[in-house]
Amino acid sequence: MQFGIFTVGDVTPDPTTDRAPTEAERIRATVAIARKAEEVGLDVFATGEHHNPPFVPSSPTTLLGYIAAVTERIILSTSTTLITTNDPVKIAEDFSVLQHLADGRTDVMLGRGNTGPVYPWFGQDIRQAIPLTVEHYGLLRRLWREEVVDWEGKLRTPLQSFTLAPRPLDGIPPFVWHGSIRTPEIAELAAYYGDGYFANHIFWPASHTRTMIELYRKRFEHYGHGTPEAAVVGLGGHVFIRPNSQDAVREFRPYFDNGPVYGHGPSLEEFTSLTPLTVGSPQQVIDKTLGFRDYAGDYQRQLFLVDHAGLPLKTVLEQLDLLGGEVVPVLRKEFAVGRSPDAPDAPTHQSLLRARDAGTGPQTPQTPQTPGS
Template identity: 35%
Template sequence: MTFEIGIMTFGEVTKDPATGRLPSPRQRVRETIEQAKVADEVGLDVFGVGEHHRSDFVGSAPTILLAAAAEATEHIRLTSSVTVLGSEDPVRVWEQFATIDLLSGGRAEIIAGRGSYTESFPLFGYDLRDYAELFREKLDLLLKIREQNPLTWSGRFRAPLVDADIAPRADGDPIPIWVGVGGSPASAISTGRLGLPMALALLLGPVTFHEQTVELYRASAERAGHDPAALPISINTHGYVGRTTREARETMYPYFALGMAENNHQRGAGFPLSRAAFDAQASPGSGLLVGSPQEVIDKLLTYHELYGVSRAIIQMGFGGMPQKEHLKAIERLGTEVAPVVRREAAVPARRTA
């Protein structure tokens, strides 16, 4: 299994802490497509756009951005990161991603998640008390849409489907559907039972944060009759690739800290992050993928050894990092980090959770 490396963005619109300038939504949208283009040119494997429904993000319609990226790229896979499935219509999700698959020649993917940000639920008329059940039912429908057409189906949260013709279909192979998991044991167990690929999200914490998550996932998959070794796992986290350790940290910190304070306020008034705390999170034993190319290589291989992951998607530029620095990091990731990790991770992992 080839190790895949990619990038993702939520297109946050944040005032630059150095200049005080606030980028326009139009600027951030165009920069998003440029990031996909550069990632494709330097040989990265995956480009993802996340979903938020607030004015400090431009990612409220990720499928439109991914469709534009499909026309600007040739090889890179195009995924959501994540689709907040509980507040979406699975029929419409399928139609949109199948269209991206046709535009891109079979490069579309879906990462379906419950969503740690919940502003989309009241926006689209859903009750947060149904949060978990909405996701379970809608994932069931999305998987059945992928499996068969026409489809007859019924559930609690939408009108039944009777011999429904749901089109278009995928370009060739089935569209991969991953499940985004933030650490909930129940999520890991249900994802393993379904035999679906798992995308692990790690915001802050030790590099070992998801050991139990992976153990529960693989055990559940095996009990359900799936081969755990055949199920892909990815790690999705923040990072930045600089020329040196110092450059990487100095470049990333002010923007990342601002993003945590200004954009990461789902549960309250933001998250203050001191420089000392950031440096601790950038250390070898913690989760952030920030440092020199060699440091990022070493930590990616650590994730591979710990969890047996075969994919990493890094959110670089969080907090409105200027495009120039962001693109430099994408280039280093593709030209200096990815080739080494692919080579070193080509052998089976030495230890798996």
């Protein structure tokens, strides 16, 4: 099982000092956080994609390409690549280049985005979000898998005799996770292609996450990819850790109360009781995270948000020391206990290459012809 962190890249004033980092400081801090994640033994670093203030990761593959040069082992991913407003050709090119730079230690999480104005900025209509997702992803898969692509759809100009350059490393496209908070059609799309499904999981109660994952697993089996237990699932989460739980709550409260996402709504206590947010000691984080398996089943990737809402870099790095030193080693051990033999490991470039060479790689279903059939 893989453990890691993801960032949304917000530039938020620290509510205890009223100082906000500059954009340059925030970008450099993100690189430092990724390097620290590798140092403490985490498996994955992922960044979101945003095109509006107060966020800085408007070019995720540029950021990840730099991080690839200053790391050696950690898998580099996105926590959202906008499949709706980005052109599939450009996504295919960018991630192929990143694959080569990172020696294959990269994958991609696709999402629709939740910022309405972004769609017209990139020439798209938010009312077409689901059709854009389906059409763009169908093209993206072909670009990574076919030497010459002739394609015509409804929402993009046709392609004639197009060849992607560079081709994916070793002929293996990056593994794709489809990220979603609330949309069943995305779980359906992931199941149809046998891709991974990532439930963002930081805003919604366990009952909602259970419903979405059960839908994905059921449809994964329906499309002939294997048992429901063989489906590839990832979960998000948000933690703030201190050795003493009272200290964690006291220190994190101003960040929660003033955060651009959480602030000015339910109290910290209400939110932690209703959602996966965990603010407390290492043992409390361990206990709550282990409880995710009760409704998600055996899953493959767990990512935590640790740098949101204006937390200073020093505090974030301390979070990573606790996560890597006291939390994740226990989670690795405990999640292995009683794990279903049908539950696969999280895919990597090397595992996909081995499966391809052995003739056991995943196959896209030939029928039905469209997701949802």
